[in-house]
Amino acid sequence: MAGNAERNPVKLPPWWTLDPVAEFRIGPRAFPGRIWTASGCFAYGLSGHDIASSEFDSPYTGLGAVVTKTVTPAPRSGNPMPRLCELPHGALNSIGLENVGYERFLQETLPELERRGVPTVVSLAATRPDEFGEMCEALQSTAAGYEHWHGVEINLSCPNVAEGGHDFGRNPETVARCVAVSREALPDRALLAKLTPNVTDVAELAAAAAEAGADAISVINTVIGLEVDLESGLPVLPRRYGGYSGPGILPIGLAKTDEIVQKTGLPVVGVGGIRTYQDALKYFALGAVAVQVGTAQMEDPFAAARVARDLTRA
Amino acid sequence: MNPSPSMVPARQYRATVLSNRPVSTGLIHLVLECDAPFGFLPGQFAMLNFTGAQRRTFGRPLSILAGEGLRAEFLYRVVGSGTADLSRLVPEDEMTLLGPLGTPFPDRPEDRDAVLLAGGVGLPPVLAWWDRHGRETDRAYFGGRDAGDLPRELLPAAWKMSIDRRQDGDDERLFEGRVPELARTDLAATGRGKSFVLSCGPLLLLQAARRLATEHDWPCFVSMEEHMGCGYGACKGCVVPLQPQPDSPDPWRNATCCQDGPVFDADDIVWNRIL
Ligand SMILES: Cc1cc2nc3c(=O)[nH]c(=O)nc-3n(C[C@H](O)[C@H](O)[C@H](O)COP(=O)(O)OP(=O)(O)OC[C@H]3O[C@@H](n4cnc5c(N)ncnc54)[C@H](O)[C@@H]3O)c2cc1C
Ligand SMILES: Cc1cc2nc3c(=O)[nH]c(=O)nc-3n(C[C@H](O)[C@H](O)[C@H](O)COP(=O)(O)O)c2cc1C
Numbered sequence: 204m205a206g207n208a209e210r211n212p213v214k215l216p217p218w219w220t221l222d223p224v225a226e227f228r229i230g231p232r233a234f235p236g237r238i239w240t241a242s243g244c245f246a247y248g249l250s251g252h253d254i255a256s257s258e259f260d261s262p263y264t265g266l267g268a269v270v271t272k273t274v275t276p277a278p279r280s281g282n283p284m285p286r287l288c289e290l291p292h293g294a295l296n297s298i299g300l301e302n303v304g305y306e307r308f309l310q311e312t313l314p315e316l317e318r319r320g321v322p323t324v325v326s327l328a329a330t331r332p333d334e335f336g337e338m339c340e341a342l343q344s345t346a347a348g349y350e351h352w353h354g355v356e357i358n359l360s361c362p363n364v365a366e367g368g369h370d371f372g373r374n375p376e377t378v379a380r381c382v383a384v385s386r387e388a389l390p391d392r393a394l395l396a397k398l399t400p401n402v403t404d405v406a407e408l409a410a411a412a413a414e415a416g417a418d419a420i421s422v423i424n425t426v427i428g429l430e431v432d433l434e435s436g437l438p439v440l441p442r443r444y445g446g447y448s449g450p451g452i453l454p455i456g457l458a459k460t461d462e463i464v465q466k467t468g469l470p471v472v473g474v475g476g477i478r479t480y481q482d483a484l485k486y487f488a489l490g491a492v493a494v495q496v497g498t499a500q501m502e503d504p505f506a507a508a509r510v511a512r513d514l515t516r517a
Numbered sequence: 518m519n520p521s522p523s524m525v526p527a528r529q530y531r532a533t534v535l536s537n538r539p540v541s542t543g544l545i546h547l548v549l550e551c552d553a554p555f556g557f558l559p560g561q562f563a564m565l566n567f568t569g570a571q572r573r574t575f576g577r578p579l580s581i582l583a584g585e586g587l588r589a590e591f592l593y594r595v596v597g598s599g600t601a602d603l604s605r606l607v608p609e610d611e612m613t614l615l616g617p618l619g620t621p622f623p624d625r626p627e628d629r630d631a632v633l634l635a636g637g638v639g640l641p642p643v644l645a646w647w648d649r650h651g652r653e654t655d656r657a658y659f660g661g662r663d664a665g666d667l668p669r670e671l672l673p674a675a676w677k678m679s680i681d682r683r684q685d686g687d688d689e690r691l692f693e694g695r696v697p698e699l700a701r702t703d704l705a706a707t708g709r710g711k712s713f714v715l716s717c718g719p720l721l722l723l724q725a726a727r728r729l730a731t732e733h734d735w736p737c738f739v740s741m742e743e744h745m746g747c748g749y750g751a752c753k754g755c756v757v758p759l760q761p762q763p764d765s766p767d768p769w770r771n772a773t774c775c776q777d778g779p780v781f782d783a784d785d786i787v788w789n790r791i792l
């Protein structure tokens with residue numbers, strides 16, 4: 204949405220006292236703001252960054268962090284097309300974690316993000332817990348001196364990768380192992396564990412992650428979904444299942460956030476269905492310390508910047 | 518071969534509908550007025566979306582037909598719910614526009630004539646190229662379903678037209694058959710020196726354009742269509758498989774249709790992974 208005419212005047216509730224573009228801490232790190240972009244929905248933070256607007260200097264304006272597209276130990280070609288299926292209240296995606304691999308990311312992308320001063324959280328996924336440790340070590344040795352690299356989000360939840368996230372994110376012991384090896388390699392950066400909503404007890408997994416050293420929990424990743432093409436009677440996506448995201452999953456993201464906050468008191472970064480400042484406020488009302496904008500950022504490269512602006516008291 | 522044209526920066530616009538009316542039985546011409554000057558290069562596209570309750574999760578990619586000053590023009594066919602809603606917009610309705618996006622057609626290499634092949638809603642980028650670069654020695658072909666499907670008021674007099682089905686009373690000069698056949702027949706009759714091919718339309722047309730180019734050892738650039746989410750390289754939802762780079766360890770190479778494309782060198786595409 205290109206803002207104004209459509210936008211009713213911003214009305215912030217009296218309980219909202221945070222400044223979304225002021226520094227705040229997660230674990231060992233100070234982040235420049237509480238409104239972030241979600242992994243996979245703003246590429247590596249270097250696509251669309253140069254799109255102009257009459258309302259913002261750039262899509263980075265007011266962002267507390269860009270969580271980069273998940274990278275894996277080896278490059279991945281991703282899933283067959285079509286990879287997206289638009290739905291009335293969001294979309295299904297089956298990108299299949301296409302990425303350039305963490306080595307190229309460390310050589311080419313992260314230095315560029317640093318050069319541009321983009322606050323960055325690096326998202327990682329792996330097929331074995333040890334690989335998280337190896338990638339974090341490489342990251343630490345490349346970027347130990349970086350000023351704008353704030354942390355790592357380990358993606359324990361991508362529902363698209365048959366051999367990957369699925370199992371990690373469902374078993375508290377595996378979650379703990381992935382977190383522990385990452386923590387060991389990352390002494391002075393924030394470590395976030397991103398959890399899937401496709402489990403029975405998300406709080407138990409969050410607690411396991413925190414015990415193993417995670418500084419905060421990001422919830423939620425996409426919700427497993429399926430769409431059928433009525434004409435053919437077949438699933439629209441070649442892999443049948445996809446990840447449901449967008450406004451339709453807002454209540455699910457809020458419920459998972461609440462579960463974790465209520466049961467564990469851990470810092471939560473709320474993700475899922477955020478398009479407007481009102482959506483973001485709902486996460487903050489439940490105790491989230493920061494939020495991420497995903498699908499909305501795809502349609503509007505200024506979506507997160509808009510949320511940050513709207514949540515800032517004049 | 519590909520003298521890279523200088524790019525116009527993309528921008529998020531608010532736009533107002535100036536007109537939105539059929540120019541043939543199947544094609545609708547949309548003219549928008551943007552809230553800031555709009556520029557583009559032929560082959561680029563924009564993501565259009567509605568405002569208010571009609572707004573979709575994703576914008577709809579449409580090739581840019583023309584753009585100058587505050588005006589941006591498009592040509593589309595109704596194929597689903599988004600384009601159906603689009604067809605109901607009336608002057609003064611508001612939209613959002615993100616663009617111009619993507620890699621355009623190359624400029625003309627001075628020593629070559631252009632052979633342009635467009636089918637149906639593949640017309641806008643090809644016509645836009647013609648408007649900017651076309652010269653007398655170029656050849657341009659457009660194919661529609663039937664005579665009523667031809668957007669006559671938009672097609673330059675020099676363009677030759679084909680239709681899939683001829684009906685009684687149709688213009689004698691219309692070629693019955695597919696665009697590539699028309700092109701072959703016409704090129705055989707008129708003779709051709711060094712040329713290059715640009716094409717946009719259904720996949721079968723693009724492949725036929727490529728075969729035609731290969732036979733003459735001409736370069737060929739095609740504008741591809743893939744389902745899109747963001748339109749600006751953020752989601753990897755729109756990949757086109759390209760031939761792997763010889764020095765790459767990976768046996769695959771994916772390009773984004775929205776950023777690396779939609780225009781590709783036809784020889785770079787791994788066609789059997791698309792069809
Ligand atoms: C680079 C590019 C340029 C295009 N230029 C034009 C043009 O100039 N004129 C024109 O009429 N059409 C053009 N198209 C196709 C146009 O985008 C689709 O017809 C349109 O998105 C259909 O939307 P819908 O809601 O009516 O269809 P629905 O089927 O209801 O759409 C559902 C979803 O699928 C997507 N989708 C459906 N069909 C296509 C398709 N053929 N290509 C890409 N996405 C699709 C939609 O965007 C939407 O996300 C172009 C596509 C691309 C990728
Ligand atoms: C196209 C697309 C790609 C995504 N890729 C990733 C990814 O690589 N890693 C990840 O942790 N989450 C990924 N996600 C999930 C988002 O980061 C986010 O958790 C989810 O979409 C819910 O937020 P939203 O409703 O704001 O989109 C992806 C989502 C989409 C729509």
Ligand code: FES
Binds near residue numbers: 751
């Ligand atoms: S549509 Fe998102 S990368 Fe092309």
